[in-house]
Structure formats: C-alpha cells, structure tokens
Amino acid sequence: MTQFSTSDLSNSPATETIEKYDRVHQLHPWAAMDAWRKNASMVMQQAKGIYLWDATGKRFIDGPGGMWCVQIGYGRAEMAEAIAAQVMKLPYNSPWTSTTEPSASLARSIAEKAPGDLNNVFFTTGGSTAVDTALRTVHFMNNQLGRPSKKIVIAREKGYHGSTYLAASMSGKDRLKSRFDVESRLVRFLPDVNPYHRPDGMSVADWCDEKVADLEKMILECGPENVGGFIAEPILCSGGVIIPPEGYHKRTWELCQKYDILYISDEVVTAFGRLGHWFASEDVFGIVPDMITCAKGLTSGYLPLGACIISDRVMERMTGPDQPVMFSNGYTYSAHPVSCIAALKNIEIFENEGILEHVRSISPHFQARLQALKKFSIVGDVRGMGLLGCIEGRPENSGTGLEAERRLGALLDKACEKRGLLVRPLINMAVFSPPLVITLAEIDAMFDILEDALAEVTKSLGE
Structure with a gap:
C-alpha cells in the first residue's frame, strides 16, 4: 500500500493560509449562504489509488470516487x-x-x-x-x-x-x-x-x-x-x-x-x-x-x-x-x-x-455488504447496483421532519470521516461510488467502517 511522507503536511501556517483564502475568496458549489465564510473545507493534498490524504496527513477512503468520476483511481502516471x-x-x-x-x-x-x-x-x-x-x-x-x-x-x-x-x-x-x-x-x-x-x-x-x-x-x-x-x-x-x-x-x-x-x-x-x-x-x-x-x-x-x-x-x-x-x-x-x-x-x-470485467466480478460482494447494513434500526433502506450504493436513514426516535433527517445524515458523515472514510451526505442519506479499481479487501474495509459508524450513530440517537 502506497504511503506518503507527511513531514511537510502538518498544520503549518501554509495550510492555515490556504484555509483562510478558501473561506474569504472561494465560493464552493452548493455553498450554505448563511455560513460559507465560517466553515473550513478540508484541505486535500495528495491521492493514490482509492485514497486521499488531507493536509494533516490523515488518509481517507474516497467513498464518492471524487464526484462519481475517478474510475481508474488516483495517481496514474501513464x-x-x-x-x-x-x-x-x-x-x-x-x-x-x-x-x-x-x-x-x-x-x-x-x-x-x-x-x-x-x-x-x-x-x-x-x-x-x-x-x-x-x-x-x-x-x-x-x-x-x-x-x-x-x-x-x-x-x-x-x-x-x-x-x-x-x-x-x-x-x-x-x-x-x-x-x-x-x-x-x-x-x-x-x-x-x-x-x-x-x-x-x-x-x-x-x-x-x-x-x-x-x-x-x-x-x-x-x-x-x-x-x-x-x-x-x-x-x-x-x-x-x-x-x-x-x-x-x-x-x-x-x-x-x-x-x-x-x-x-x-x-x-x-x-x-x-x-x-x-x-x-x-x-x-x-x-x-x-x-x-x-x-x-x-x-x-x-x-x-x-x-x-x-x-x-x-x-x-x-x-x-x-x-x-x-x-x-x-x-x-x-x-x-x-x-x-x-x-x-x-x-x-x-x-x-479489464476494469469492466473487474466491476462485474466484485459488484456482488459490494452489494452483499451493502444489503447487510439493513440490520441497523436507523437504516430505512439500502439500495444500489454495480459500484453504486446508498444508505437512507430513518430517525424514528430522534424526531421527525427535515431537521431530524439532516442531523442523522450529518452524524453518519462525521462518524465515517473520523474513521477514515468519506461518503457523500444527502440529507438523511449517504451515497458512495468508489473508484472502480477498488479491491475486495478495500470493499470490506469500507463497509467495516460503515458498520462501525452506523453502530455509533445508532447508540448516540438511542435507537
């Protein structure tokens, strides 16, 4: 597994400066207009395969595959x-x-x-x-x-x-x-x-x-x-x-x-x-x-x-x-x-x-691990096909309506990020579409994190 030196990726003034420039000058897609100058975006520095490293050197599995797009993975020299x-x-x-x-x-x-x-x-x-x-x-x-x-x-x-x-x-x-x-x-x-x-x-x-x-x-x-x-x-x-x-x-x-x-x-x-x-x-x-x-x-x-x-x-x-x-x-x-x-x-x-053949061969395992997430009480539905997946949350005991659903989605996003997995939160849903070069072992690592994160959120909500 490729590792990067993090000697130059610590919380240095350079990183703080990037965060400042970003908050003050860059308007991101789908920015929250009541808070866009307040929220610091994660500063990404490097990537390889299915992984991203932020400015602190922390590694993340790229669950969304960029924005549904990084099929061949990162860092391809050719x-x-x-x-x-x-x-x-x-x-x-x-x-x-x-x-x-x-x-x-x-x-x-x-x-x-x-x-x-x-x-x-x-x-x-x-x-x-x-x-x-x-x-x-x-x-x-x-x-x-x-x-x-x-x-x-x-x-x-x-x-x-x-x-x-x-x-x-x-x-x-x-x-x-x-x-x-x-x-x-x-x-x-x-x-x-x-x-x-x-x-x-x-x-x-x-x-x-x-x-x-x-x-x-x-x-x-x-x-x-x-x-x-x-x-x-x-x-x-x-x-x-x-x-x-x-x-x-x-x-x-x-x-x-x-x-x-x-x-x-x-x-x-x-x-x-x-x-x-x-x-x-x-x-x-x-x-x-x-x-x-x-x-x-x-x-x-x-x-x-x-x-x-x-x-x-x-x-x-x-x-x-x-x-x-x-x-x-x-x-x-x-x-x-x-x-x-x-x-x-x-x-x-x-x-x-043979990436198309690879996707067809590993998709059944990906979808089986996805379906297994139904065991959590806060999961209302799971659905997917190929290397696409979605968890739709169901915040039964923690309130109803849009705010309760947003809270559930935010908690799951935070719990995954803490464990080194990025997902794409959509209100009460988390969607993922990892790079197509993902291996069976990496699929298991991704879903192990999802299961651990769901267990934490379920407990925190008292479901």
Missing part, C-alpha cells in the same frame, strides 16, 4: 504522461475551424461503444453542457421539422441533470431550497419513482404500472404535439441512487416511441464502468435511446470533458432539405485535445486492465 505529451504537442485547437487526432479518434471510440445507431458525438465541457446540448437538440430538431410547439421536456422528481440554466430547469431535487430561477415553461415533472416510497401493501409491479402511467398521463395532459423529450437517468444518482422498478425503462422508452418523443438517457454517472459496462442504457436496461449524455468517468475526472451522443435517426431529421441551417451550439473548449487524449488514455487503461 495518464499524467499522456496529458503532458499532448500539452507539448498541441494544447488547444479551435473546434470551429479544424479537428485533431485525439478528438476524432475519441469520437469514433465512443460511437463504437455506444448502443444502436448512436454514432454522432458532440463534445462539451462536462455533464451540464452535455445535457444542455441534448435539450437544444430537441428544440432544434422540432423547429427544423416545423413543429415549434413540441418543446416541453418531461423529467422526474429527484432527478439531477446539471447546473446550467436549461439543465438545472430539468432537475427535480425537491427538498433543496433555491433562489435561482428556472425555465418552468419547458419542463414538467413526474412524481417520485423510488419503490421504497410506494404505499404500504402495494407491490413493486403495481408501483411500476403506476409510474409508467404517470408518464403517459403527463404526455396526454400536455398534448403529444407539445412534448419534445423525456430525460431520465438510468439510476437517479444524486437523488439517492434510486433504481426504478424492473421494466420501467423499457416501457417508458416504448411510450416515447409511441408519441414521437426523444428519449434522452442521462448517463453522466452510469456510463464508463459504474455498472460494469461502457453504457448502461442497453446492456443493463435494454433500451437504445435517441441521445446519451456522458461526462465524469469519460476521463476518470483527470480533466473536464463531456459528450452528447446523438443517434443517426435524429441527425437525419435535423438535416432538412431546405436552406442550410447552422447547429449553432458549442463551447470554446469543445473537443479540447488534451481532455480528449485523457479520455483515450482512460479507455486504454480500462481495456488493458
């Missing part, structure tokens, strides 16, 4: 070498006027791995801009077809699709207070699809029927002539690793086919190995969508990059017989050659090390 070589060869290229070998080769590689006829790759800066591109494609296609009213996109409660204006408008994280505006004219939300929240006595099959019916009801209420797209994560990851009931994806895809609605599969988290496949849409859930969005694991987080993959059939419908029309969507850093070379090296590492 990745650094590939990035450095491309920086020296060609650090930037304008995608408006020319192409590069990394971007063209990566586009072909992605198209070969994507399902069906999804052969057209538009590179973006990350997941949010990939989703924006997919949504703008819905609008562009229907304008091109002379259907200017067919613009509404149906999304789901607890879904998350990004932070840009359009992508944020499609995100349905209903329990988060926000002072941001959204484009409500272009979106409608379906009710929660989480089987854990179905009424007492209702079967999962009946729940699935109801959720599929929710989609058709919404289409008919809006009018099929007004609905242009349906956007769905195969697993609602930021919503708490919510796995819709079996058969849901195929049946909602069939409804989209019936009403000529573009199906957007948001695979920003699930693509590139998280479920043991390049893409989950077809290999896991049996559908070939009209578009797939991806990012995160595309480069294993080493550099920012996203992609919107568009089917041939959609491209044909956007290519009209009339006067030339520009698909005027793009970013300064679209198809960035250094990011693209990082993605190509990432794919090479996947293939050389």
